Amino acid sequence: MKLATWNINSLTVRLPQVLEWLAAQAAAGAPVDVLALQELKLTDDKFPLEAFSQAGYAAAVFGQKTYNGVALLTRAPRVPQDVVRNIPGFADEMARVIAATVEAPGGPLRVVGAYFPNGQEPGSDKFAYKMRWLDALRGWLREELQRHPRLVLMGDFNITFDERDVWDPVALAGTIHCTDEERAQLGALTALGLVDAFRLFEQPPKTFSWWDYRQLGFQKNRGLRIDHVLVSEPLRAQVAACTIDRAPRKNKQPSDHAPVVLTLGAD
């Protein structure tokens, strides 16, 4: 079973690339079973349900005009069940979280797709919002993990774990995505019993999931690893692989993010 997360920075612009990527995975013999999308930047009524349906996918959508917006795609015959939008009990104008249960080998899987706040700059109002949002996410996930021990949290976290995730850890020390406060929040999340699937495996150094559009960031591999897949402890033994697919970042009009892919074995 294959799951993936991808911040596509406008589904209006990137729909053809998403369909093309899904088709390429299937053609390679390993179709994507669940895809979490972030930054749709469109409302639910503009979501291309029909196009995904023709590609063999059902969808749960939580859209928003201009900013944010998240969705979960599931390959037929799977459908997203028990869908939850945003963090229950946390009032939020922004569409950042969508959760659903999907069938999987070894039992149902709870999948949480999330677009974490950027935070802009330490000390800013947006940074304070990011911290509040992370507090609320953690509180909710603690309960969610009790209800659903087999849980995957994936998305654009907008936080690096450590200096391995940063192209220039010295120059970027203490800047947004790299602050101690953000990393402490990430640590608190993993302390709930969530594991960074990517680091369960030996990985090439300087593997990133995002590159700035400016200054030939991708060509020079000046990037960050800020998109993550976290799995709950009961799933750890099932994790067969976790990789970042740089190929779509080479497209003509790419998203600034690349998809992160998780492969789960039978058990």
Added chain:
DNA sequence: ATGGCCATCGCGGATGGA
């Protein structure tokens, strides 16, 4: 380097992203 790039809204240039 005051920024470079990209998407949105909307038709100029601000805002947000990371």
